[in-house]
């Protein structure tokens with residue numbers, strides 16, 4: 001479960017990876033240890049790095065900074081505990097693009113579990129709804145949770161658009177948007 005306490009990665013030939021310049025296995029062991037440490041100590045950085053690479057690969061906009069993402073203890077979609085500091089798993093935090101086309105921009109991303117993100121994929125709400133009714137029985141409840149997530153995030157997008165049209169600093173729509181934003185960051189049960 002928890003590899004925080006595992007020994008640091010070793011090179012089969014040299015043990016402690018001290019010969020990085022000459023030995024590829026040392027270098028690989030060093031990098032594994034380094035990335036594990038980053039995942040443990042700076043989970044936001046890991047999440048943003050992955051997103052930045054994916055954005056580049058897919059030619060999507062990317063303009064996120066550390067303060068644009070919030071890392072909850074539990075997946076806002078499925079309620080499972082998010083596990084940081086470990087290699088990739090269904091419980092790893094993963095950055096969802098609420099509107100996939102818009103890319104990784106502030107206000108269009110939510111940290112959810114890798115599992116929830118894969119269930120959502122590039123599916124539209126109608127497809128997710130249909131899977132929640134006619135998909136594999138063991139997964140219907142999960143698809144239902146994904147559909148509820150997609151619906152509430154769409155609602156927040158609408159509220160934000162209304163807020164943007166009202167220039168007053170604490171307009172009612174802005175207050176609602178802020179409230180929903182805080183509310184949607186973690187699992188409500």
Ligand SMILES: [Zn+2]
Nearest residue numbers: 011014023026
């Ligand atoms: Zn070595």
